[in-house]
Amino acid sequence: MAENEAWQMTSDDNPLQINAREGLWLKGDWHLHSRHSDDSTNNPVEKIIGFAERLGFDYLTITDHDVHVAGAVAGHTWADPAYRSDDLLLFYGAELTAPRGHVNIFGIEPYDHQRIFDRRNDRDWDLLALKRDLGIHWSANHPVTSNHYGFSFDLADSIEIWNGPMWPKNAANVRVWDNILLSGRMLGARGGSDAHHGVPDAPELTTPWTPEATANYVGTPTTWVFAEDRTKPAILASLVAGRASVSSNPFNPRVELVADADGDGVAEMMMGDNAEADGGPVRFEVRLSEGGIAGARYGVTIVKNRAPFATLAVDPETRIARFTDTPAAGETSYYRAEITGPQAAYPDIPNSMHLSADMVALSNPLYFNYDPDF
Structure with missing residues (x-):
């Protein structure tokens, strides 16, 4: 098969069986700011957490800017009496705000963030x-x-x-990620709303969409993580492993990319997996679940090794698209999926769907012949 060709299976072909794994899909937001960030407005901790609980999110991290409190996030965000939940798994985090850029730090338990803030200008190896x-x-x-x-x-x-929520500005972020993947490094990707402002209690759709408050809040975008169990260690482990996908909002489909690398008709590979390519054909499936618009026609762009490889149509009934390819033996290859189509409505944040244009979701990659220690 030529490098720029892919085979889309017909509806008469048998779908791949899924190699069942212990685990569950959990949705959340990895990047949010509360009133403890000086550039945040109308966004108390209790409002953020209450909103996420009402919408059925599973995990959340409020990552206030540490520079606004001279690194003392433990005494501000984490010490806020409202920073608790019986329904959400809350990580401890902050946005390291340094001259060299911004980093989100995630902890399962409270950690000494002051040490990181005080040394934010150290050399990378330190x-x-x-x-x-x-x-x-x-x-x-x-x-x-x-x-x-x-x-x-x-x-x-x-x-x-x-x-x-604004997709066009994120294309360059994805390009950086593709460059890293092409170099032979496996690096799990996530989303983050980076919301700084609270949505009104009764948002109304306006044209043109003006205040950021009605366009960006919890879940724009939403990161889905496949974790072995509903615990914070399992969620972080899956994020590192790349067992995740991102949707523009929590009501849009979750995308899964799976593959049958050994030809037995069972998809033993899921996002984040790395297999040895032996020069034989591999069957891939893109599956949509957990939301979206019934009967909608979604498109798939398969990216292989940084370049567009195939354009597929998702079957509106099965919500599956299929293709095959032959990853080269002895060479690294990766595949990931981008989903385009109509945006599902996000009633509490109506303007976000316009800013996301037609980008609905994207997957983490499947890898072939990668060195896990690189």
Whole structure:
């Protein structure tokens, strides 16, 4: 098969069986600001958490700017009596705000963020040692913005490739990620709303869409994580492994990319998996679930090794698209999926769907012949 060709299976072909794994899909937002960030308005902690609970989110991280409190996030955001939930898994985090860029730090339990803030201008190898000593997750924020990510990606455990609802500005973030993947490095991707302002209690759709408050809030975008169980360690482990996908809002489809690498008709690979390519054909499936518009016609762009590889149509009934390809033996290859189509309505944040244009969701990659230690 030529490099720029793919085979889309007909509806008569048998779908791949899924190799069942223990786990569940959980949705959340990795990047939010409350009133404890000086540039945030109308966004108390209790409002953010209450909104996420009402919408059925599973996990959340409020990542206030540490520079606004001289690094003392533990005494501000974390000490806020409202920073608690019986329904959400709340991570401890902050946005490291440094001259070299912005980083989201995630912790399962409270950690000494002051140490990171005080050493934010250290050399990267010293920060790597500090990260390991504290046992925290280091996530590269919006690498191509005015507050770009300027630290080494060797520090990063994940990368934010979808920041806020406006899709066009995020294409450059995805390009940076593709460059990293093409180099042979496996790096899990996530989204983050980066919301700084609270939505009105009764938002109304206006044209043109003006206040950011009616366009960006919890879940714009939403990151879905496939975790072994509903615990914070499992969620972070899956984020590192790339067992995640991003949707422009929580009512849009969740995308899954799976593959049958050994030809037995069972999809044993899911996003984040790395298999040895032996020169034989591999069957892939793109599956949509968890929302969207019934009967809508969604399109899929398959990206292989940074370049568009195939354009597919999702079957409106099965919500599946299929293709095959032959990853080269002895060479690294990766595949990821981007989903376009109509935006599902987000009633509480109606203007977000306009800003996302037709970009509905994207997947983490499937890998072939990668060195997991790279």
